[in-house]
Structures are given as structure tokens and as C-alpha cells.
Amino acid sequence: MTIIKAKIRDKSEKNNFLRKNDFIPAVLYGEGLKNISLKIDIKDFEEAYKEVGESSLITLEVDDKKFSVLIHQIAYGPIDGEFLHIDFYHPSAKKKVEANIPLIFEGEAPAIKELSGILEKQFYELEVKGLAKDLPREIIVNVNGLKTFEDKILIKDLKIPEGVIILKDGKEIVAHIAQPRDIEKELAEEEKPEVTEEESKEEIQEGEEKPEETQKPKGESKK
Numbered sequence: 001m002t003i004i005k006a007k008i009r010d011k012s013e014k015n016n017f018l019r020k021n022d023f024i025p026a027v028l029y030g031e032g033l034k035n036i037s038l039k040i041d042i043k044d045f046e047e048a049y050k051e052v053g054e055s056s057l058i059t060l061e062v063d064d065k066k067f068s069v070l071i072h073q074i075a076y077g078p079i080d081g082e083f084l085h086i087d088f089y090h091p092s093a094k095k096k097v098e099a100n101i102p103l104i105f106e107g108e109a110p111a112i113k114e115l116s117g118i119l120e121k122q123f124y125e126l127e128v129k130g131l132a133k134d135l136p137r138e139i140i141v142n143v144n145g146l147k148t149f150e151d152k153i154l155i156k157d158l159k160i161p162e163g164v165i166i167l168k169d170g171k172e173i174v175a176h177i178a179q180p181r182d183i184e185k186e187l188a189e190e191e192k193p194e195v196t197e198e199e200s201k202e203e204i205q206e207g208e209e210k211p212e213e214t215q216k217p218k219g220e221s222k223k
Contacts, residue, residue, distance in 0.1 A: 001068075002058040004048045009037040015085075024083045028060060028067065030090030038062065042083065055099045056137045060088055070099065070132060091132040098167065100125045104138045109146035109177055117149060117177035126155070130164035141174055152176040 006026065009018070015025050018039050026038040052058055054071045072089035076082065091097045102125045111117040126139060139158055145151060156170030 002048050002052050002056075003061055004040060004044055004058055005061045006038040006040045008062065009039045011037075013039065019082075019084075024086055026086040026088060028062065028069065028088045028090065030067075030069070030088075031092040031095070033067075033090055036062065038088075040086065045083065045086065053102065053137055055101050055135050057132050057135070060090075068093075068132070070097070070135075093131070093133070095131075096129050097132050097135070098127060098129045099135050100127050101136055102138050103141050103174070105141045105143060105175065107142045107144035109143040111146050111148055111151065111177040114147075115149065115177070116180040117146075118180060119143060119146070119175060120178045121175050122173050126158075127167045128160065128164050129167055130161070134161050134163045136161055136164070143175060146175070146177050149177050149179060 006028075009025065018025050022042045023039040024042050024045055026040050028036040028038055048058060049071065052071075054074070057068050057070060060067045060069045067088075067090045069088040069090050071086065073087040074083060075085040077084055089097075103121075103123055105119075105121065109117070109119055112119060128135065139160060141153060141158065143153065146153070153174045153176070154170060155166055155168055155172050155174055158166070158174065160166065
């Protein structure tokens, strides 16, 4: 299991001070724990995050104690996307937790190569529920079976670890092959001049026949 070493954060250490010294402010909380303020070396966290993501259990080593934790929440900087703050959650070994698991699309759909189709993905991650130890890092979606425009991959077709459930309707589509786009037709449609509402009314009025003027019958006198 991936290990991240953390240090207890002194109350006098402000967030900006920690970040300037290559630390990320963090907090540990969860089952049977009081909130513990921590600081983590940014390079250590980046390496661990690339390896396990947010859905897998990791070992957080604080002084001489070790905790099995999930990366529960990450705050990012608005401009550069740097790590601003990390929440580590220590789950119960007996209670199920919910997590978003990324989908990894693998393989080559024959309908793309042979029919010039387009792979359309309806989801890029799915929310699941299970014991923290059973949560997968990712869910593989193999598209090799998409041979025609009628073929689809449904949520119920995905392989996930035993004891883990996906919190969505199993009949929902994960991926399918769409018909190829007619680029020339789309460009021709875009080149058509737009007709304003006023121009449309004028064309209608010009095309209408003027009704013949009614004449009074001869001999009719005014009363």
C-alpha cells in the first residue's frame, strides 16, 4: 500500500508559510478520530496521488502512527491548479463508503475503423459504494465489442470488484458508436445566409396577392 508521511502542523504555521516551504496544509479525520492538522511534503503527495488517485486506500504515517485513509477532498489553486489543501478520511473497516471512480477506455472499436463511426462517452467517472479496502482505483471499459452503430456498453456490463456497487441505473449507456458526421453538409448549412424576422415578413408580404377593390353597384344612392 502506498505510504505518505505527514507531520503534525503547529498552530503558528500559516497556510501561505507552509506552501512557500513546499508543504501542503492537510487535515485527517474519520472513524474514531478527532481532526488532526497536518502538513505534507508536496513532492511526496504528488507521487502518491499519481499512483493511487482519490479512490484507493493509502497509508498515512503521522509520527509513529499509521492510518488507512482515502484522499477525500482536494482544494486547488484557481490559476495554476496547485494543491492548496488536502482532506484525508479514515474510514471504518466495516462501514461502506461512497467514492467517484474514473473510467479508463481501452481497446479499439471495429465500428470506428470499418464504419468511420465516432466513439461517444456518456460518463468519465461513476459513483460507487463499498468497503474502502474493496474500492478500485479505476474501472476499465473495453470497447472492442462495438462493431455496429447499434452496439452499446451499459453500466451493468462493467466489471467491478465483488462487494462494490455502482450507484446508477445499470441500463444507462456508458459508450456507443455514433454515425459519422457529414462535414460538407454542415459547412453548407453554416454558409447559408441568415434570414431575419423582418426580412421573412417582407418576403411573405411581397408574395401575397392584393385583394381586388370592391366597387359599389351602380345606381346605389346615399341615404
